[in-house]
Amino acid sequence: MSAASRVIDLTNIKVACRECSLARLCLPMGLERADMDRLDAIMSRPRPLRRGEHLFRAGDNFRSLFAVRSGSLKVYTPCQDGTEQVLGFHLPGELVGLDAIEHERHVCSAKGLETTTVCTMPYERLQDLVGDIPSLHHHFMKLISKELARDEAMLLLLGKGNAEERLATFLLSLSQRFRERGFSESEFNLSMSRHDIGNYLGLAVETVSRMFSRLQDEGVVTVHRKNIQLHDLGRLRAMIHLPEPGSPMRCG
């Protein structure tokens, strides 16, 4: 009970939000503490998303940007034939919904891969705040620019990489993001299914499975269902002849 009440205690959530999400979003970008507080003030914290629950769906009106606080999200485009294209997985501190600004309508869907909490940032109030805090404009341009660079790295991966390179890149990307968040870079649990991984990487589920098995046979990783252990980050990196995702310089 005390654990449960701690989860819904607003003060704690507010602190958690600032520490976990806001700080991660804002501090590296050089936003000042006072401005962070003003940004924090316009945010709301809806109840946590359960696994499989949608944060928004393609076609929904765009009202807010979202920052993941805990858990993880899958962002995907639903296709006509009932299938979907996974566009990305979002970890705490990452911003979601930026692609909806153009048409003021979400063009993709976002659902929780596990129990997930987010901060809701009403876009209109964000706009007002930008008028008061000029640096905020550049700040958000940076955030959205980062998404753009991320997608471009993904285009490179899908355009040039084979199955092994795709999976290795995926694992290294997760590893790096977990490390940045203070978790182990060499052991973590996947919150997404093999199906989602394959979909994201443009591969069949079976190919993902086979690649996991091959990497395990080579002693580079140990895979047991969702649990992944990376034994040799160097060898994993060596498998990638493409620039690593998120690396600032991607030229040779």
Add this chain to the structure above:
Amino acid sequence: MSAASRVIDLTNIKVACRECSLARLCLPMGLERADMDRLDAIMSRPRPLRRGEHLFRAGDNFRSLFAVRSGSLKVYTPCQDGTEQVLGFHLPGELVGLDAIEHERHVCSAKGLETTTVCTMPYERLQDLVGDIPSLHHHFMKLISKELARDEAMLLLLGKGNAEERLATFLLSLSQRFRERGFSESEFNLSMSRHDIGNYLGLAVETVSRMFSRLQDEGVVTVHRKNIQLHDLGRLRAMIHLPEPGSPMRCG
């Protein structure tokens, strides 16, 4: 001679810039005429790029955004092995360089596919202007959001589409963009090589060639070197089981 002098006449270029590039960028976004003029005032027009000449290279410091005025650009990531990944082709009215904002450094290169003119928009002065014209913030967020949605449509194409779907989507995208610019939607000249097309679509040059031949055999298009005639847009669209690029709604 009169033709040559017309090209370098600043007044005409200014008019051309406003009409061709600025208006296309700004008017659909709801920017007011007066603000457009202020935006126009901070722009400069460097000399035209020759075919193959770079507008910027990966690693260059980021100073400005660029809007294509005439001609076309190829944006690509140089890879370690000397190859490149083409990320997109940009036609008049399209903005380039947005992915450089995050690191204040260009992460990809842009070169002219033909003689190409651009508007240069110094980012710092743009920042200042955003302080004066609040609506400009939303305006640029929209533009960059559009790029994001474009890249996501491309991820879908590369993740799910076969060679035929990729080429058909590419042709329809060009067709639509030419139509929007007042040119024929059913006949146009490609400014990029087969090699660039294949690279962009994640296909070998030979596959692109074979697909062109197949589409021609089926009577859907006529291809003669750079010249493309689309005889049956409907049939071309029917080849795509994926959402069309740029379509506002991409869910089924």
Add this chain to the structure above:
DNA sequence: CGCAATATTGACCACTCTCAATGAGGGTGG
């Protein structure tokens, strides 16, 4: 406990890549 969903593994096949040869333009220099 049993059903359903997820994951793994194998066999086969198709799409696309690679390699190779030929053909078509476009530019340069004689």
Add this chain to the structure above:
DNA sequence: CCACCCTCATTGAGAGTGGTCAATATTGCG
């Protein structure tokens, strides 16, 4: 003006990566 060269494009043949189909674990959940 033509011959030559070089790049680009097309076409064919063979090979390989990854997709599809199918069967069999394994796990999670009601």
